[in-house]
Amino acid sequence: MSLLAVGSIAFDNVKTPAGEVKDVLGGSGVYFSCAASFFGPVRLVGVVGEDFPDEHLEFLVSRGVDTAGITRCKGRTFRWCGSYEGAMNEATTLEVDLNVFGDFEPEIPPSYRDSLFLFLANGAPRTQLCVLDQLPQARFTVADTMNLWIENEREDLRKVIERVDLLFINEGEVRMLTGKSSLVEAGREAVAMGAKGVVVKKGEHGALLVMKEECFALPAFPVDRLVDPTGAGDSFAGGFMGYVSSAGDLEPETIKRGLAHATVAASFNVENFSLRRFSEIDRSDIDKRYQRYAAMLRLD
């Protein structure tokens, strides 16, 4: 079923203990849609500048991403420079140039308005609300967020949380949002703000889905060599939404398998810089690792 993502498209400079890359393709919308595209078509709404090469757009198309929603504007593409140290659990942002992304007011093309699954990548809550307004028929919506909006746009963020099915948020951020230390308690508190569920992303420690009644934890797939965690959270969301939108129902088992596929997608993404690992694999690699992951967790 039709999946739409609204997110950033970027050039990244990234330095990790495993190496360094410059001017590589990145952005939340890109990571999300590449991960989701293993499971079916995905529509991407975003903005690039005049400096964005056609080969990147061609790469997205080759992965099954519908790029008709990407606008090219006057100016330069969003740029992010960051580094990771030690266990690479957190990025240090060295530089952000919003460029054309700074004035991004996503307009959903009429041909996309029938999208039933919607992912709002991390962005200003006001922008996320504006997208929600344009897609009243969306059946299943997920929003990501970050510390900046929790600190500065809390009121609008609360409105987003009230309107989405799932909030994806990382460990430190859900603590910041709720003031609770225990992740289960923090998750419940965030659910009380109005979302149906909260998915707490814990990096190398996996993820936790907290709903009103239920709570569900998954470990990360243990990777032998972590190279670059950039985009892991968006790849996780992409694997999740890709799987769920292709599954045809929203049963608890589907949501659970979606989170497991999310884990597998993210585990591939962190094995190399930028989209390199994704560009080497296909659905059968995802499925094989999913089987290994399911076998690891089979206890009876």
Next chain:
Amino acid sequence: MSLLAVGSIAFDNVKTPAGEVKDVLGGSGVYFSCAASFFGPVRLVGVVGEDFPDEHLEFLVSRGVDTAGITRCKGRTFRWCGSYEGAMNEATTLEVDLNVFGDFEPEIPPSYRDSLFLFLANGAPRTQLCVLDQLPQARFTVADTMNLWIENEREDLRKVIERVDLLFINEGEVRMLTGKSSLVEAGREAVAMGAKGVVVKKGEHGALLVMKEECFALPAFPVDRLVDPTGAGDSFAGGFMGYVSSAGDLEPETIKRGLAHATVAASFNVENFSLRRFSEIDRSDIDKRYQRYAAMLRLD
């Protein structure tokens, strides 16, 4: 099959965000043996002072712990005062009085020398080596350790690691031991030191078993209300060794199910102070939660 633990028996003062207790029963040997006793008999070697009440010994006996290996010495029982804040991932030790535990030189009673499963709770590596010397026929040995020994007794600790089947160690400590940030890499490095496997304990994030070829991750069982994490690591080890020693083989599936039972045992322990939660439950509660845990992780 016969399981023997060597560890501390203590009085604890503990303060957590959920409350405060004074002079309660604690100690690594106590938590371990109470958790293991859900699965079968367990022999405990330890030392108490003249101030240790018979009712605590009677409690242990009532749980199926063989207390014939507990020596009563002149002086006071080991005492630990600690507190936890926030997510309670780490204890702050406020006071330690080793008392009779300071001169503890465990002598394994002749009737215990046929023990096939051995758990060496956190303690001086020299003491752990001395126990290993007394139990040459042990078939499966596990040792726990802590930062103090990694910093100050590294050479002796290396000898322990070479001689045991599994090293149980927490997240921060395995990083300290190996200098590696990634837990998979740190685990592999610790395995290269000579243990067959390393179990990295991650508190609310679960556990990771790293072996030469394989790697196996489990999430924690999500508990609604974390009251006191004291003894969680030893309860985890007790659930593991209790299950494995009662299972009759050391197949990978048994080790995996052992770690899952370890997770379940620890999840009960943290729901109240001291041994309170353990004293309320029996094997059927463990089994019920294990089934819920297995169902949570069933992906196919």
